[in-house]
Amino acid sequence: MSEEASAVARIWSTRAGINLGPLDLIPDGKARNYVLQIGEARFHGFVVRKGEAVFGYVDRCPHAGLPLAQELDRYLTPDGDLIMCSWHGAVFTVEEGTCVGGPCVGARLSPWPVEALDGRVVTAAPPP
Template sequence: MPPPPLELEDMPAGPASGTLLARLDALPAHGGKELVFRDGNMVLRLLVQRYGHGAVVYENRCPHAGTPLNMFDDKFVDITGGRLICRTHGALFNIGDGKCVRGPCKGDHLRTVAVEIRDGAIYSI
């Protein structure tokens, strides 16, 4: 069962509710973007990935190793473009629900971020 959505304003370094996170039309062609928020020594990493006509937002943290999924810029998808991949151990995750379908954390989920998509933009809730 996936963990409850992450409410960013409750996280150290998290932005306030209603913060513009990204515009859908500003996502790169491959659809992925890392967002990093800092407050002193606290860091919060998110990943935004285009999905269908919208996007999904997850905490950029592998449930197995705790490392960010991306190692190369804002690229989060595998070579097929069909799954998110953790570059540390090769775990594969469904884009739509964040469930790990292959790798050391099989059955675990990425942590969804509570967002609202409206007017072509993604906002924290």
């Protein structure tokens, strides 16, 4: 693979209204990875489902800048209560993305505004 082919630009946000698929693709208490091709760049994010609520974050640890999961869709602690960076063990609240343990306590994941709408997960406008 050439350097040009491997050097795809990353972007850190998406526009509102992108249909990510049925809510049922994410089991309750689990997370799902999304990679979106937007123009010449890619966005990497993940969504956690808690009941009918969804919480989205950019897939990038504030400690080292790496994607959080080393295995596809493995973003949560075994009990599903916290988001976990599999590289250095940092743990984050699902609802706010605040680091509550590990090397970056007090830091936050970058939110990716998403919502459950009519049984589907869609990107949303950032809060005002």
